[in-house]
Amino acid sequence: MAFDEAYGALTDHDDDARWAYGTGFTDPLQGVPAAIPDGVDRAALADYCLMLGDDALIMSHRLQQWVTRAPELEDELALANIGLDLLGQARLLLTRAGEAEGAGRDEDDLAYRREPHEFRNARLAELADPDFAHLVARLLVFATWRLALFDRLTSAEDPVLAAIAAKGVKEMTYHRDYAAQWVVRLGDGTALSHERMAAAVAAVLPLAGELFEGDDELRAECEAVFAEVLAAATVEVPAIPAGRRGGHTEALTEILAEMQELARAVPGGSW
Secondary structure (H helix, E strand, O other), X not given: OOOOOHHHHHOOOOOHHHOOOOOOOOOXXXXXXXXXXXXXXXXXXXXXXXXHHHHHHHHHHHHHOOOOOOOOHHHHHHHHXXXXXXXXXXXXXXXXXXXXXXXXXOHHHHHHOOOHHHOOOOHHHHOOOOOHHHHHHHXXXXXXXXXXXXXXXOOOOOHHHHHHHHHHHHHHHXXXXXXXXXXXXXHOXXXXXXXXXXXXXXXXXXXXXXXXXXXXXXXXXXXXXXXXXXXXXXXXXXXXXXXXXXXXXXXXXXXXXXXXXXXXXOOOOOO
């Protein structure tokens, strides 16, 4: 196709390979039974989907804050795409959490009408990034863990959660690759970039422990990836404590004040 007309280029769906993260607008839940299977604990499913949805929602918001701040235009586009992928995961997971809960709450209620203490996201997702090295270190940890987890969830007993995970595996593979390439590039770069990358890893990696929730197999798989990437980046691997502690930082209050402002100002609006 001749790209002499911008809108025509955007609507050309015969050449998806030219997009870094794909166009992927097909409904991932098309044809998937929506009923919650017998034997599945509805409350446990709601809590689990809420936790994963909150992680994606808050991480997406932090990534969106890097648009216009990234070092190159290509990175702004990449980070925007990653943020949109996570926002899509958040919408699906929060909707499923509301369905399993059975209290009539939808994705808007769960995203915009809860207080900070009601959010289940990990602290890793809510941290502000003082520089780009911190961002890519945080994204590496988040994407590595979520990819390993989603790979397991593709066989979840709940078909909706399994379908969401199957879609997420492809997305998280791109996210992890993007972050890993930048960690290596900065860590094995100049003396200054190495110093900043090492500081970012030292600050971020200890928070990975809250993601594993006593799952030693998941932890070992993720730690192997961290070790491989950080060895290539010539950055030392810090110790990782255990346990998702469930607490939040002041950063979450700041995020929600910004993210929920419009929804609270216009009750009943949809996103």
